[in-house]
Amino acid sequence: MKVDLFDFDLPPERIALRPARPRDAARMLVVQGQDAPFEDRGVRDLPQLLEAGDVLVFNDTRVIPAQLEGRRAGGEAKVGATLHKRIDLRRWQAFLKNAKRVKLGDQLIFGGGVTAIAEDRHDDGSLTLMFEGDEPVEVLLHRAGTMPLPPYIASKRGVDRQDLEDYQTMFAAEEGAVAAPTASLHFTQELVDALDDAGIGRATLTLHVGAGTFLPVKADDTDDHRMHAEFGRISPATAAQLNAAREAGGRVIAVGTTSLRLLESAADADGIIHPFEGDTAIFITPGVRLRAVDGLMTNFHLPKSTLMMLVSALMGRERMMAAYAHAIASNYRFYSYGDSSLLLP
Incomplete structure (x- = not known):
């Protein structure tokens, strides 16, 4: 059809x-x-x-605050990540903005001291991110992430605390x-x-x-x-x-x-x-x-x-x-x- x-x-x-x-x-x-x-x-x-x-x-x-903004370690390339699906306790599948600038093995640095390693690339263009440290990933997201509003809203007015x-x-x-x-x-x-x-x-x-x-x-x-x-x-x-x-x-x-x-x-x-x-x-x-x-x-x-x-x-x-x-x-x-x-x- x-x-x-x-x-x-x-x-x-x-x-x-x-x-x-x-x-x-x-x-x-x-x-x-x-x-x-x-x-x-x-x-x-x-x-x-x-x-x-x-x-x-x-x-x-x-809904978890699954929208992350950061950069690739060792460079100035900005990276945005939207987590898509949990794989296990420390790994999430994510869609990345500026994904072409990220190579497998790169460390990504987000706000609040949250870091992740790009481990794998999927057929749909998404990547597996392995979050570093011992804290539960949900704790890290509440520290560094924002609510993942749909693009047709976020692009027009941004995201604010009321959206929580x-x-x-x-x-x-x-x-x-x-x-x-x-x-x-x-x-x-x-x-x-x-x-x-x-x-x-x-x-x-x-x-x-x-x-x-x-x-x-x-x-x-x-x-x-x-x-x-x-x-x-x-x-x-x-x-x-x-x-x-x-x-x-x-x-x-x-x-x-x-x-x-x-x-x-x-x-x-x-x-x-x-x-x-x-x-x-x-x-x-x-x-x-x-x-x-x-x-x-x-x-x-x-x-x-x-x-x-x-x-x-x-x-x-x-x-x-x-x-x-x-x-x-x-x-x-x-x-x-x-x-x-x-x-x-």
Whole structure:
């Protein structure tokens, strides 16, 4: 399938540079089936839009300050690193700015006395960095790193201390992501309480979102694109909860594409969700039958992105292109800090 089929024009002013305040004040476009009119609602309407017995599935990953700035030892060449995926206790796979100036074996010096050795180069252009010393890498990152905001935000206004709070969900518990599961950024305790009162269940899983989520699809055809692997975990208790909910007639609603991708990675041909622990590089495009989810709450995605392809697999490409045209015409705010949508096929 041609990647250009998922392209659209987005006015730059539609890109949100800060989240709505309070978080649950964001707008939400409701897209149901193929023929129902689009509904302009708000995130606070979610308890009325779902039904008792439905279960929302949140990603409880926690974003680490994975953006590092420094230089190559013995020279003045500046180097920027965005950690992508943990390899082991001291090694991370990372994308580097100015990577051509770095040779294997070079020492990279970042702020706060943090240093790393470039150990290996991967086919996708990323490098393995081995962090020196005895302190846990997470400690080093909190000392030297900054929040890895998406380029479409960071390039326009930079990163500040407010992002330490804004770019973290209320469910964040398991450190390891280098991008936030942004659909969950809309939730507040007040909204969660309202969902509980409405009989709508909650479940959590963990998918450590990698920096590959920001990379454009460079291939002309979806068949030629390869996803980056990310680590995920679904506990036996969560799998049992979700299977029981569907068995009782409830719907499983993924909050965010990260939750959806992991659920689909763990589901068998009959839609039964199994416990899962390991890497997934699942790529969901139109034509792929979704088995584990009955709906998706998600923000608005980039043109020609793998996430635009995913929502098109759920709702149909023409339906999603029409929904995005409506969102742009109706002044919805796009991307990580933007508004939300509720997709119910």
